[in-house]
Amino acid sequence: MADEIAYEYKTVRTVRGADGLVISKMRKDGWELAGQAQSGLRTTLDFRRPKKPLPRFLIGAAVGGLVLLATVIGVAAALENGSEKEGRSSKPPAGTASAVPSATSTPTAAASASPEVITDQNNPELAALLKTPDNCDRANVDFAAKYRGRTIAFDGSIVRMSPHGDYKTRYDFLLGPGDQGPRTGVGPAFRYEDKSALDLNLSGRSSPSAVRVGDLFRFVAEVGEYNADQCLFFLDPVSTASR
Template sequence: MADEIKYEYKTVRAVRGTDGLIISKMRKDGWELVEQVQGTLRSTLTFRRPKKPQPWLLIGAAVAVLVVLAIVIGAASALSGGGETQEGAGKSAATVSEKPSATPTPTAADSAATEVITPQNNPDFGKLLKADSCDDANLNFATRHKGETVAFNGSIVNMAHHGDYRTRYDFLLGPGDKGPNTAAGPAFKYEDVDILDLNLTGRKIPATVGEGDKFRFVAEVGEFNADQCVFFLDPVSTEVR
């Protein structure tokens, strides 16, 4: 059918926990998620988007220019009659028709997974997750990495309504699996967010969340409040563990 939509497809392999970040970036570029396969360490994401129509007018103009160029070169060769000119004309024609080699370049989605800071690829972040909530390591890390993305396994230490809102909350998060009994690590905080802002992912997405629930948190680094010893983050994705 003439009106049938044709799609181009792209497959992206993402480090576990970065799915939400990559899906968000791809959607901004016009891609639609069609399949998500969870692996042990990586997820395979398949996207598609409608193919752009070929600019036939531009292609026709380019072909016309090449034809005219070939005629001009042929005429110049006939007038000169020199073998050297013929060889030069052949090289010129080859240069015009030669296509540049296709060198794959990393996309924003491909680079997103490598930009996420984890305890495994950043020793400072690994030490931070074991430091006291008021330790200078909190301020140092927030200053150097504000606006960057981190990922860690953690749990909800505390969950409370934000002000008078019934569906917006303040979440206190801690590294590890101990929930309200977390004794070490920064006091990470999501402030004034609803459940949808968490961007829950995973095989079994819960309808609600609460204290003690364990997740793989992917978040953007915010500021550290030294007076309250609170390290602010903004949620990117939250994978059920």
């Protein structure tokens, strides 16, 4: 039917507790949640969104291309019947094939333009945030609003970790910039909520088998929301390298 909506679909698998962040991020890109299923600590999310209609100028170009192709085929047949050289009749297909690389070069260029990881070396706002003396400072709100969904990296330590609810292997981690652990007195109160040690994606030459308060790491994480009432800056771990 002409008015029927055509959809494209995507399935995303994530760990429990991070599904809300994934759903929010996908909705920003126009996806809607079509289904959700949990299996142990994993959540499978099914999304869909309407396919974009083909622009009219592209439809016209496609029709024009078909007409041109038919013309080329007709000319080639005429030349062949007229006993022309085989080399001359082969030129139109060669010209048609040469257009393929130029059409496929655009996705490659777009893929190479992915946003870089934000650090205190390439972003003055993050550098200032990590040195803010008050974790309730307005700078937290502004940074979270501007860079939500982006990836940051910083040297820090575990300030505190406590069991999440009744779980024995899942924790709420409080992180701070620098090397002071529980004595951290500057910067945001970064929080990983409802995470296990596996969720931290530990790496590095001396990657520990367990984590504890005071451990030093290079944290790479996705920026989440800032809770002004609790003065907590939520992050989602990407990788955690020991220092």
